[in-house]
Amino acid sequence: MHPILLAMDWGLLLEKAVLITIIISVSLLVAMYETWGERKIAAVIQDRRGPNRAGPGGLFQPLADGLKLFMKEEIIPTSSSRMLFVLGPGLAMLTAMMTSAVVPWSSHFDLFGRHIELQIADVNIGILYIFGVVSMGVYGIMIGGWASNNKFSLLAAIRGASQIISYELAMGISIIALLMLTGSLSLKTIVEQQQHGVYYVLWQPLGFLIFLVCAFAECNRTPFDLSEAENELNFGYHQEYSSMKLGFYLFAEYVNMFISSAVMATLYWGGYDIPFVNDTAFGQAHGQNLLAILQAVSLFGKVIIFVFFFMWVRWTIPRFRYDQLMRLGWNVLIPLSLVNMLVTGFLILLHQNNWHF
């Protein structure tokens, strides 16, 4: 064999490949059942039954929806730029998926004499990586909207992109306040710090609120779904799309919701830490593998609570007007997050000085 092939750690490669496959499949599965959950929650809130024909409790509804989307005729408008028209939904899906690479899903397994981390990559710039990928997410919307060669799509795309850029700023500043506390950008380290202390939401309640609002805006969810305001813009930036390309855009939104819930749980709510349990002692008493499974379950519980919150808000609060949206972003959230950052920095300095001025 070639020396390069021998030099690589094939076990690690296999391990990561399996992990990536599992995480992507789980994200897609969760996104599928999020669509079902959304309909059910909407039904409960609006006093209806929701999907109940396909399977028990409508559980096969997402499969039926997917099948329908695949079967639909695929239309590419003749005046669109074909290459970019196809690239748009692909990019939207790709960026939605890529964020999951730095989220720690659980501590680690000890299997086959190996120490298997349940995180695809523990890079020391974890949070910045998430920001980088999120800022790439704009292109899926913009390219799709522009390539459709439709005025409404273009307007919707520009609305969506400017909204995402505006809210990214407040999100970034609220994260800076958190980073001053953690002193690390690695998500794994942040979770471990919360396991030994308290959850960061207690130190950063305002920062968490700002992050939450910005996450809604980044996911283009109600009350911030201006880019698909159908009474103004028909169907938004994906108006010209049909079949699975439309499905990719709609699906990417649900994947985004899942991943941003995971990120919020990791940053502010202890990530895979099991609440009110001393994880290390539990691991020594019952074995590391059981602990890792329970921790993953714990993270999923937190994620499901956040996803439910996303849906609850969607069916409760009406959409903002565009000027209200921009005013909230620039005149409220950014000053608030700046104040939050200054106060946090001041308190940290005071604490380092043993509470003397």
Add this chain to the structure above:
Amino acid sequence: MGITQILFWFLSVLALISAILVVVSKNPVHSVLWLILVFFAISGHYILLNAQFLAIVNLIVYAGAIMVLFLFVFMLMNLNADTEPQKNKWLKIAGVIASGSLLLVLVAALKNADMKSRLAEMGGGNIGLIHNLGLALFNDYVIPFEISSVLFLSAMVGVVVIGKKE
């Protein structure tokens, strides 16, 4: 060839081809998209040099923010090939001569440069890691750093003043 070398050549070829396509593309929107690919390739080079912070900040700032603004402008201006006025022939020739001489100057300057001792260490240096970079910025270069941030702030204030209609 090791894996880093293969990656280096791949990224370099990618960067050069996309840079050429930025210039050659007829449609300005396509040019911007190729330019984004150039930034990705350059970020890949940063990662090869173990400068992860620079790599990701390059992506966030240039590919994620500045290029989005470029796209905004190009998409709203609706620049088509047929509405573009034909440029003067002499202007084109002058452009070719000017950029050719720039290339000549750059090559001449680089020809005698001391390249061997200044080769970047592949994956060796760790100044680009966020911890070391932060220490360097706030210990050794704190005054230039603060002055440049004030410069940015004044630029921002200036834009707001100009943008505000009386």
